Amino acid sequence: MTTAVVTTRPTPTFWSKLATNRSWMKFRANPVGWIGLIVIVAFVVMAICAPWLAHFEPTKTNWMAVRQAPSATYWLGTDEIGRDIYSRLLFGARASLMAGFFSVFIALIIGVPLGMIAGYCGGKVDSVISRCTEAIMAMPSLILAIALAAALGASLTNAMLAIGIANVPLFIRLTRGQVMTVKYLEYVEAAFSVGTSHLGILVKYILPNILAPLFIQVTLSLASAIIAESSLSFLGLGQQPPAASWGSMLNAAKGFLTQAPWMAIWPGMAIFVVVLAFNLFGDALRDALDPK
Numbered sequence: 001m002t003t004a005v006v007t008t009r010p011t012p013t014f015w016s017k018l019a020t021n022r023s024w025m026k027f028r029a030n031p032v033g034w035i036g037l038i039v040i041v042a043f044v045v046m047a048i049c050a051p052w053l054a055h056f057e058p059t060k061t062n063w064m065a066v067r068q069a070p071s072a073t074y075w076l077g078t079d080e081i082g083r084d085i086y087s088r089l090l091f092g093a094r095a096s097l098m099a100g101f102f103s104v105f106i107a108l109i110i111g112v113p114l115g116m117i118a119g120y121c122g123g124k125v126d127s128v129i130s131r132c133t134e135a136i137m138a139m140p141s142l143i144l145a146i147a148l149a150a151a152l153g154a155s156l157t158n159a160m161l162a163i164g165i166a167n168v169p170l171f172i173r174l175t176r177g178q179v180m181t182v183k184y185l186e187y188v189e190a191a192f193s194v195g196t197s198h199l200g201i202l203v204k205y206i207l208p209n210i211l212a213p214l215f216i217q218v219t220l221s222l223a224s225a226i227i228a229e230s231s232l233s234f235l236g237l238g239q240q241p242p243a244a245s246w247g248s249m250l251n252a253a254k255g256f257l258t259q260a261p262w263m264a265i266w267p268g269m270a271i272f273v274v275v276l277a278f279n280l281f282g283d284a285l286r287d288a289l290d291p292k
Contacts, residue, residue: 026288033284039277043270047093054087059242067260077262080252085266088244092267095245096274099160099229099238100222106164107171107221112214114168115175116202120183130176133169141166145228149237156229156245159238163228167221174217178210212289219282223275230271246271 027033046053055075062082070077076085118129136144148162182188188205196204232238233247241248246267253263 023288027284030284030287032280033288036277036280036282036284039273040281043093043274043277044097046090047097050087050090050094054084054090056084056087058083058088058091058244060084067256067263069260070262076266077260079249079263080256080260085249085263088249089246089266089270091244092239092246092249093270093274095156095233095239095243096226096229096247096271099156099163100225102160103163103167103225103229104218104221106161107167108214108218110164111168111171112175115172116179116206118172119176119179120198120202120206122180126176129172133172137169137173141170141224142228142231145232146235146237149232154237154240156239156243159229159232162232163225166228167225170221171214171217174213175210178213179206182206182209216282216286216289219278219285223278223282226271226275226278
């Protein structure tokens with residue numbers, strides 16, 4: 001009598017599925033995307049750990065070290081009233097990154113539902129939402145953000161709200177286009193034929209299949225949001241002194257470009273590197289998630 005040996009395959013885990021996913025494999029093979037991701041993570045860690053990494057309080061003045069060049073004590077030099085630029089750069093990362101993430105989050109929670117409703121319902125509903133979106137997009141997003149921030153009042157919170165509202169039309173149009181492409185596919189029509197509610201179709205069948213382009217747009221919008229926050233702070237409509245912000249640091253440095261160029265170099269380089277990192281990461285995601 002022979003005994004049959006039954007072998008069972010181990011249940012695939014999340015990590016094993018991820019390791020065999022084609023998009024993940026394409027992203028993993030892209031060194032540019034990894035460079036962008038590493039830089040983003042590094043700046044996020046710097047922003048979170050700013051109180052422990054900073055050498056001095058970001059608002060502490062030292063009138064004996066006004067516009068001092070980079071040294072062993074002040075790694076990146078000091079500003080016009082003797083504040084440590086390295087410490088202010090770390091705390092400025094908090095303002096810029098927080099503004100980027102929260103403003104894009106505001107644009108997402110407003111733009112995605114409106115775009116899904118417009119693309120799914122069509123007809124008059126689509127016409128009303130689309131015409132309003134086009135009217136808002138007639139004004140450049142940065143100009144609209146400046147106008148909204150000036151109307152709401154100068155503060156970082158109002159700047160985040162203004163940037164978020166200015167980016168809403170972008171997510172409405174992207175979501176609407178993706179929904180109009182997906183809603184006529186066979187599995188959506190099959191779900192509708194078996195009596196699935198409209199809300200169920202939107203949440204269970206349409207939304208998961210439009211997440212990839214939305215996620216790519218989020219990474220690219222984060223870069224533009226950081227530039228917008230720096231611009232608003234440069235104009236005095238964002239983070240208010242004496243709190244640190246890369247834009248306000250550039251504003252203070254514009255009068256000392258010849259006497260103390262380091263005051264403008266470091267915040268300018270920080271903005272450039274972070275924005276470049278988000279763009280590199282977004283481009284790598286687009287290449288990885290592109291079905292073509």
